[in-house]
Amino acid sequence: DIEYSDFCRDCEHCFGCVGLKNKEFCIFNKQYSEEEYWNKVDEVKTKMLADGEYGEFFPPEYAVFPYRLTVATSFLGFRDYGTAAKYGYDTALVEESVEETGGEKVNVSELPSDIRDVKDDILEKVIFDEKNSKSFRIIKPELEFCRRYGLPLSREHPSIRMQKWREGFEINLMFYKRTCDRCNKDIETSYAPERKETVYCEQCYQAEVV
Template identity: 35%
Template sequence: MGVKDSMDSYHYGLGGSELIYETHAMVHSYNILFVHLSYDNSHLIYCDSCHNSENLLGCVGMKKNKYCIFNKAYQPDEYKKLKEKIIAYAKETGEYGEFFPPQLSPFGYNETQGQVYMPFKTREEAIRAGYKWEDEATTGTFNKETLKPETIPETIDEIQDSILSEVLVCVGCNRNYRIVNNELTFYRREKIPIPRLCPECRYQKRLSLRPPRQLWHRKCMCDYKVHQNTIKHPDHSEGVCPNEFETSYSPDRPEVVYCETCYNAEVV
């Protein structure tokens, strides 16, 4: 069971799928257009979270239903007529033929993985592109801490199990957070102190360690006169390496960047 005659979809195909277009999260589906998170269906158009159903248009959260428009059931011939009328109208207004527009997203762009992988620099840029923006992206609990960061012992060996019932406060964003049992076990095993940052700030910190999702065209920086290379490199036996390549390390970064050949010659 695979995927047949389908395109422009994400996270789909399990259980076999055919005639799927512009969808997200489909399982075992046939003839599905512009639908989000729906399993075991056939002949769905513009639906969200509908399962085990067939012939639905513009429905949300339906299970084991057929011939429904905007969650209301019709006789099959009525359904067909009304469906065609609605589609003809939506084609006229230009609303038909693409996945749900970003304006309908329940989330601000900055709350989603979109901002991680294809970030907008400013709120205004995102709004201009048709996305929502969450101005109070810092959701959570505040001022409920039972333990101040400065009173938490420095080393994990000094931490009692009672930390599991404490409410901590993030030194980065003041949000409250807790330590859970498996986490404490992990910190003890790895000899890691209790984090002073909340999970969200830790996530952001990890992300900031990644190079950006952007490539720069650069020249190999390998030069026998400058660097103490230990062996002769295959692409140049002296002087500067002539190789150029794409790298996620921008030219203004401090690291020395070699081409793959020179790099491998030195490290392998």
């Protein structure tokens, strides 16, 4: 009973809302009475249906960020910029703003490999990632974290780390037909049939795990 909404928790009967908690009868994050809500939602949906919009995803021209910077690109098969452009997404390359930063420069190749050899003054320095030609800083909580777990400082600019992290996910939005590994019922799952994990139907999963 929640439509065209995202990041809403413990909500019921909401339309076009973002980030609400424990709410009901909201449209575009605005609270309505139950009666107002149904009238208003009826009106909106009727108009959307007439315009052929209802059930469709938001139009690309409403996308706030260029396609290449969105989370869509972390999904398997969605890094095809040609196809995205055909659908009307802005797939232009994104120029990064390069801010001049003050402080003594140190190349990543000169960073100590043992965190115990890293001194506190690293927090004042500008670290240069030679491979990616990007500068970054280490912040205090990051240094404390590395010290606590005995980890070396990263050799890569955070944006490169994020990119690798997203690519590593290879989040798959495809659904495959499989049979439950316990009761043999036909199911649809994001686990491809050739994958070796044991996959249960919802009922068997609930019985086994919960």
